[in-house]
Amino acid sequence: MRVVITAVLGAALAACSVGPDYEQPDIAMPERWLIDTSEAQQLVNTQWWSQFQDPVLDALVNQALLNNRDVRIAAARIEQFAAQLNITRADYYPQVGYGARVDRQGVQDQAVVPGFNDSITDTYQATLNASWELDIWGRVRRASEAARAELWGAEEVRRTALLSLVSSVATSYVGLRRLDRQLEIAIDTRDARAEALKLFELQFLGGVIGDLELAQVRSQYEQAAAVVPGIERQIAQLENALSVLLGSPPGPIARGRSIDKLTLAQIPAGIPSQLLERRPDLRAAEQQLIAANARIGVAKAAYFPSISLTGLAGFASGDLASWFNQESRVWGTGGDLFGSIFAGGRIKGSVVQATAVRKEALFNYQQAILDALREVEDALIQVQKASEQLVIEQRQVDALINYSRLAKLRYDNGYTSYIEVLDAQRSLFNAQLNYVNTQNDVFIGLINSYKAMGGGWVDLAQREADKVDFPETDSQPVGDEN
Numbered sequence: 155m156r157v158v159i160t161a162v163l164g165a166a167l168a169a170c171s172v173g174p175d176y177e178q179p180d181i182a183m184p185e186r187w188l189i190d191t192s193e194a195q196q197l198v199n200t201q202w203w204s205q206f207q208d209p210v211l212d213a214l215v216n217q218a219l220l221n222n223r224d225v226r227i228a229a230a231r232i233e234q235f236a237a238q239l240n241i242t243r244a245d246y247y248p249q250v251g252y253g254a255r256v257d258r259q260g261v262q263d264q265a266v267v268p269g270f271n272d273s274i275t276d277t278y279q280a281t282l283n284a285s286w287e288l289d290i291w292g293r294v295r296r297a298s299e300a301a302r303a304e305l306w307g308a309e310e311v312r313r314t315a316l317l318s319l320v321s322s323v324a325t326s327y328v329g330l331r332r333l334d335r336q337l338e339i340a341i342d343t344r345d346a347r348a349e350a351l352k353l354f355e356l357q358f359l360g361g362v363i364g365d366l367e368l369a370q371v372r373s374q375y376e377q378a379a380a381v382v383p384g385i386e387r388q389i390a391q392l393e394n395a396l397s398v399l400l401g402s403p404p405g406p407i408a409r410g411r412s413i414d415k416l417t418l419a420q421i422p423a424g425i426p427s428q429l430l431e432r433r434p435d436l437r438a439a440e441q442q443l444i445a446a447n448a449r450i451g452v453a454k455a456a457y458f459p460s461i462s463l464t465g466l467a468g469f470a471s472g473d474l475a476s477w478f479n480q481e482s483r484v485w486g487t488g489g490d491l492f493g494s495i496f497a498g499g500r501i502k503g504s505v506v507q508a509t510a511v512r513k514e515a516l517f518n519y520q521q522a523i524l525d526a527l528r529e530v531e532d533a534l535i536q537v538q539k540a541s542e543q544l545v546i547e548q549r550q551v552d553a554l555i556n557y558s559r560l561a562k563l564r565y566d567n568g569y570t571s572y573i574e575v576l577d578a579q580r581s582l583f584n585a586q587l588n589y590v591n592t593q594n595d596v597f598i599g600l601i602n603s604y605k606a607m608g609g610g611w612v613d614l615a616q617r618e619a620d621k622v623d624f625p626e627t628d629s630q631p632v633g634d635e636n
Contacts, residue, residue: 171292172455173292173447173454174450174451176443176448206324206411206419209410210327213408214327214400215320217400218399219316220401221401222319222399228311228312231308232308235307238305242300243298243301245294246298250284252282253283253468255278255279256278256279257277257279258274259275279469280470281470283465284464285462286462290458291454293455293456293460295451296449297452299444303442303445304442304445307445310435314438317433317434324601325598326392328413328598330407331409332591332593332594334389335413339590340378340385340587344375344381347371347378347379348375350374355368370572371576374579378583413590413593418596418597430530435526435608436519439519443515446516447512453501453504453505454505457501460493462489463487464489466484467485467486469482470482526606529602530606530607532602533605533606534599536596536602537596537600544593547592555582557578561577
């Protein structure tokens with residue numbers, strides 16, 4: 155009866171936990187950007203990479219979600235934290251064990267025959283034992299709270315990995331299409347200048363032109379020719395990097411639409427700041443703060459005594475034949491109380507340390523929010539300004555195409571030297587390469603905008619990744635498991 159009363163009292167006192175309860179920090183956030191909330195929510199919930207309307211890109215993203223090793227590593231960490239939560243919460247329950255022991259002890263009876271006669275005693279014992287630490291001060295509750303937050307944080311880290319993975323695949327693919335287009339421009343320019351060089355070499359041999367003009371034409375050819383292997387190197391290296399993201403050995407990557415044919419998805423000028431709360435990296439940072447806050451309670455609980463109930467029941471006998479007889483029963487109950495009187499500042503140091511860890515987690519959380527705000531603004535600025543730049547550069551390319559045509563016409567009619575033609579061609583070549591770079595910048599800005607938004611589409615990506623090797627994350631402990 156006393157045991158029952160004590161257990162009920164302990165359960166009632168367990169509702170009181172030392173250490174601070176978690177309160178979400180009050181962080182100043184802009185109310186909104188220039189966008190309608192419903193529109194933004196619809197955008198972040200879409201599989202944005204499909205808006206480029208390239209089936210090859212869609213297939214690459216799906217392959218990465220299924221095979222990427224970083225995602226699998228994050229999934230394995232979830233499994234670890236889920237197991238740790240079960241280990242921590244096991245302290246809520248009584249710990250039951252068993253034991254068996256067989257002893258044989260001999261004592262010399264010197265009074266009967268000195269040195270020869272021994273008295274031998276056999277003892278057989280089998281018991282069940284149980285112990286239960288009463289969580290009066292909430293140590294176990296705080297430890298479980300921290301472990302649960304770490305588990306949820308690990309889940310958000312995995313979602314962050316998915317977010318970064320899809321963005322990296324899309325960025326790499328668009329980068330490949332940029333390099334492919336630039337390679338086409340470089341090869342076409344190189345081949346055209348090679349034809350011109352052959353013509354001028356014939357004119358030089360015929361004495362029509364001198365060394366100066368031939369050298370100018372050859373330098374223009376070599377300029378274009380030198381660009382080709384550099385772009386080919388970048389393509390090979392980017393294909394290797396993208397292969398690793400896909401979970402495959404380095405090798406060629408399939409191509410779909412050219413960068414000129416990729417659809418430029420529309421994106422609003424801003425998003426409500428409330429949507430940033432859906433970003434998994436911010437959620438992970440907050441879960442780290444919750445865990446650190448709970449660890450303060452775990453540290454403070456060491457100031458108070460630990461109370462445990464113990465019990466034992468079994469059989470003990472000196473005769474193997476009567477080991478489990480009614481007369482051989484043994485039992486016992488008890489309670490333990492342990493506390494610290496002097497620890498040389500160890501407990502205080504643990505509390506100070508836990509408090510400092512919480513401060514660090516708070517600053518990390520605040521910094522993560524600031525970084526998220528900056529990323530959104532930077533991405534939106536990049537999309538807006540790169541789009542404006544693209545329009546200007548398109549006009550520049552058109553003008554240089556016309557300039558090159560007119561310069562060639564003037565040269566053919568004897569109104570100018572070939573230097574003017576070379577200048578026009580050189581300017582056109584550089585402008586065409588720059589135009590493709592700016593095209594890439596617009597797409598990268600779009601990708602970064604969707605990445606900065608976070609959003610519900612991560613759930614869709616996670617379901618794809620879950621098709622392979624996703625661990626069980628059930629955090630509910632099973633009472634009768636070890």
